[in-house]
Amino acid sequence: MSKTKLNLIAAACENMGIGVNGTLPWRLKKEMAYFTTMTSTVKDPQKINAVIMGRTTWDCIPLKYRPLADRLNIVLTHHIDKVKAEVPEGVIVMPGLDAAIEYIEKNDKIESTWVIGGSSIYKVAMEHQNCGKIYLTEIQKSFNCDTFFPNIDKQHFHLVNEEGVSAEKQVEGDISYYFRVYQRV
Numbered sequence: 001m002s003k004t005k006l007n008l009i010a011a012a013c014e015n016m017g018i019g020v021n022g023t024l025p026w027r028l029k030k031e032m033a034y035f036t037t038m039t040s041t042v043k044d045p046q047k048i049n050a051v052i053m054g055r056t057t058w059d060c061i062p063l064k065y066r067p068l069a070d071r072l073n074i075v076l077t078h079h080i081d082k083v084k085a086e087v088p089e090g091v092i093v094m095p096g097l098d099a100a101i102e103y104i105e106k107n108d109k110i111e112s113t114w115v116i117g118g119s120s121i122y123k124v125a126m127e128h129q130n131c132g133k134i135y136l137t138e139i140q141k142s143f144n145c146d147t148f149f150p151n152i153d154k155q156h157f158h159l160v161n162e163e164g165v166s167a168e169k170q171v172e173g174d175i176s177y178y179f180r181v182y183q184r185v
C-alpha cells in the first residue's frame with residue numbers, strides 16, 4: 001500500500017445532504033474556518049497539503065476563493081484537456097483518485113492529503129485502501145439538498161476523539177453542529 005493517507009472532510013446535515021443547486025445549503029462562517037484550518041495546517045513549514053476535489057466542486061468554489069489558498073489543488077475529471085484549459089496555472093488536473101495519489105507520492109512537498117468532495121469522490125475515497133479518517137461536521141438540522149454524503153460503514157469507521165478537534169457542540173445563529181472524526185479500523 002502506498003504511504004498517502006486520505007483524509008475526507010465534509011459538512012452534512014441531518015439527512016446527510018451536502019449540497020444543493022451547485023452550492024452549500026447553509027452559510028456557516030466558523031465551520032468554513034474549521035475546513036480552512038484543517039486542510040491548510042502543516043507541521044513542517046516547508047510543506048503544503050493537497051486538496052482533491054471533483055470537477056463540480058471546483059466549479060462551485062467562488063472565483064475569488066479558488067484555487068484554495070496555500071494548498072495544492074487537484075481536480076478530478078474525465079475531460080482532462082478541457083478542464084486543464086480552464087483552470088489557472090498550478091492547479092493539477094487528474095483522471096482519477098489513483099492518478100492523484102501517484103502524483104502526490106512523487107511530490108515530496110506534500111504533507112497531508114484532504115479529499116474535499118463531492119459525492120462520488122467521497123465514495124471512491126472512502127472505499128480506497130488508503131482512506132484514513134473522515135472529518136464530518138454533523139449539522140443538527142435538515143436542509144433541502146440534491147447532493148449527499150455516502151453512507152459511512154460504521155463497522156469499518158469508528159468515532160474517535162482527536163486532539164485539537166473540539167468535541168463540544170458548536171452554535172452559529174440558529175444552527176448547531178458537532179465536529180466528528182471517524183477513523184478506519
Ligand SMILES: NC(=O)c1ccc[n+]([C@@H]2O[C@H](COP(=O)([O-])OP(=O)(O)OC[C@H]3O[C@@H](n4cnc5c(N)ncnc54)[C@H](OP(=O)(O)O)[C@@H]3O)[C@@H](O)[C@H]2O)c1
Nearest residue numbers: 010011018019022023054055056057076077078117118119
Ligand atoms: N458540504 C460539503 O462538505 C461539500 C463538499 C464538497 C461539495 N459540496 C457540494 O456538493 C456539490 C458538488 O458535488 P457533486 O457530488 O455534485 O460533484 P463532484 O463530485 O464535486 O464532481 C463530479 C465530477 O467529478 C468528476 N469525477 C467524479 N468521479 C470521478 C472519477 N472517479 N474520476 C475522474 N473524475 C471524476 C466528473 O467530472 P467531469 O464531468 O468533468 O468528468 C464528475 O462529473 C455542490 O453542491 C457542492 O456545494 C459540499
